[in-house]
Structures are given as C-alpha cells and as structure tokens.
Amino acid sequence: MKKLQDLTLLATVFSLLAGIGPAASSDWPQWRGPKRDDICTETGLLRDWPAGGPPLLWEATGLGSGFATVSVVGDRIYTAGEKGDSGFLLALSPADGKQVWSTKFGKPAAPGGFVGPRAAPTVDGDLLFAIDQSGELVCLKTADGAEVWRKSLTTDFGGQQPNWGYTESPLVDGDKVAVTPGGAKGAVVALNKQSGALLWQSKEFTDPAHYSSLIAADIGGVRQYIVLTPRSVAGIAAADGKLLWRAPRRGDTAVIPTPIYADDSVYVTSGYGAGCNLFKISNEAGKFSAQQVYANKVMVNHHGGVIKMDDFVYGYSDGKGWTCQNFKTGEAKWQDREKLGKGCLVYADGHFYLRQEDGKGPVALIEASPDGFKEHGRFNQPHRSNANSWPHPVIADGKLYLRDQDVLLCYDVKVK
Secondary structure, three states: OHHHHHHHHHHHHHHHHHOOOOOOOOOEOOOOOOOOOOEEOOOOEOOOOOOOOOOEEEEEOOOOEOOOOOEEEOOEEEEEEEEOOEEEEEEEOOOOOOEEEEEEOOOOOOHHHOOOOOOOOEEEOOEEEEEOOOOEEEEEEOOOOOEEEEEEOOOOOOOOOOOOOOOOOOEEEOOEEEEOOOOOOOOOEEEEOOOOOEEEEOOOOOOOOOOOOOEEEEEOOEEEEEEEOOOEEEEEEOOOOOEEEEEEOOOOOOOOOOOEEEOOEEEEEEOOOOEEEEEEEEEEOOEEEEEEEEEEOOOOOOOOOEEEEOOEEEEEEOOOEEEEEEOOOOOEEEEEOOOOOOEEEEEEOOEEEEEEOOOOOOEEEEEOOOOOOOEEEEEOOOOOOOOOOOOOOEEEOOEEEEEEOOEEEEEEOEOO
C-alpha cells in the first residue's frame, strides 16, 4: 500500500512540474465539455447577474483571428488562432490570461471567406489534439507545446476539405483519437493517440465530411462513434471502424451541430431548413438498425448547438427563436424569438448562458426550464469585433470564458 501511495505522490509531483496539474472536476477538456453535451456540472454559480453582468476578471489579447473556443484543464487554457503567416495553438494562464506557450499550427487559410481555425483543441492527459481549417491534425505536449506528431486529413487519409474548411474537434477515446476526413477511402479514421499511427478507416462508410464533431456512445453493448454528415447519421464501431448502422438524412449547405445520444436514441439537427430527427437505435442478435421516431422543423439549428436537459432539448431554431422541445416526441414546449437573437449556449447550475452572435453580442442568463424564457440578467461584452461571436461560451472553475477573435474575456460567475 505504501509503495502505491509513493507512486501516486511521485506521479502528482511530475504532473505539477510538467505544468499540467492534476485533473479537476471543473475541467472543460474539449468541445462541448467532458461529455460533449455542453453541460457544466459545477454548482454554486450566480443565479442572478448584477446590472452590467458578472465581474470581468481579465481580458487577454493576441489570440489572432479565428472562431475556436477554449478548452480548460488545470492551470491552462488552450485555443487556436491565426496571426501573420501562420496558425497557432496557444496556452494561457487562467489566473490572468497571460500566454504560457505558442506553437505554429498550419498555414493561413480562409475557406468560405472566414479566416483562422474554427475548432476547439482536445486535451487528454499530457497531450493536446487539434485540427485547423485546412485539415492539419496535430498532437502536442500540453506542458510546452512541443509537437509529438502531425497528419493531414486530405493528404494522409484522402479527405476532401468542406467548403468552409474543417471545423471538427478531435475525439479522444481510450488509446484512440478519431476524426472525420470524409471521402472515398473512408469517412472516419481512428489513430493511435500516442504515435498517430492509423488503426482503421471506415471503408464501408464514405460520406463527405461536413462540420459536425463525433461523439462516442455505448449502444447495444458496443462502443461506437456517431457521425453526422450531409447525407447520413451513422454508428461506426470503435474497435475496427465497421459500419454498424446508417440512417439516410439529408442536410443542406452546412451540417454543423453535434449529435445528442440518450436512451438508445440519437438526435440530430441542422439549419438551412433541414430541421431535426430522432432515431431509435436497436441491436437484435448483433445486427443494428436505426428507426426514425420523428422528423420535423421545430428545431432548425444552424450552428449554435443544442443541449438536452432532462426530457427537453434547448437551442435556437431559425425563424422560430429560442426553443424548448420535447426530446421524445419532437413537440415544441415553448419558443421565443423576441427576447434574444440567434446564438449559442452552455448549461451550468440550473441555467443556460445564451450568447447572441451578432450586434453587440449580448450574453443572457435564463432558467433551464420547460416553463418559458425566464431571464436573470444580461450584458454586452466590451471590445466587440466586427465578426459574429460564434465561439461557444465555456464555464470552468467558476469562470465564464468568451472568445471573440483576438480577444478572450474571463468573467467570475461564482457565488461569493
């Protein structure tokens, strides 16, 4: 027992010396948080905001152009931006926003007219994984940003860059990192996270890539990666990349929001009039199938994302406003298009933090309630850029982070 305790203490010391710190329950290590559901489990947060919003702790500049939100683990904040002749991955201090390290990451590119990286980095232990808009996938050391390995989704895996560039955040699952290059060689690949070696490519599933990120789920006793493309929703076996099930589902122009998995069901939504769908996934004697439960336009979510809380899905629906939808039936519980414009959201401690994408980019706090849009304060962020505020809000260790191009704002939302 003493030997085990000594080894544990030694590992902790090495972690602290490396600058990564021990993992904390308040970490936000990847796109949409620990479970990729945009749910923060912290409590003791402000339930009402004062006039002007919660206290602004600090403002960091020098992040460069781009729409990547942040990931937060221990004593590091990670994000990506484009400055001058290169893209960069950055590590900052949560204490004051000062830069800890910066590593070059891909070449300048503006697919669809939008400059800079779009995707949040993924942190797993002492490694960081990220994809830029051109499909450069890199693995770095979190301690100092040193490169471990690098791959190209197009050159190495035959992927075809989507019109607006790659926006996916890598999915780390055990010893694998999975991404979606798309294309005829196989839409999804899994790599060894330590070396970058190819483990498998989904040869049976060859849809083009769009802008949604993978999620992992255990369905019918089988670990699988759920992928959303402009043609399909599908489940790919985590072990070997085999296609387990596929549901045809047409998405127009840009398919972006991350799928939701709950109760043996997969929920997807996208904009440009596509709407939303719920599929029931079954495993009968080792054969999977997907049965559509409903398809409607109650939720037509462009890219702000949706969150399942209890029996309801919340998000912004184009043309209908902020929406609460019954997850099982697809029916609208409430919809409000007057109080706040189109945007993205995150959940924490009984509330949703809503961020409007245009204008002054107001941020509002509302109850996570099926009983209506009940607001508990709002504020306009300072020093707004001319770009839409597309990066999703992040809550970690009692702090609210808002990325706006070159600027990162950190607010204190903890009850004192």
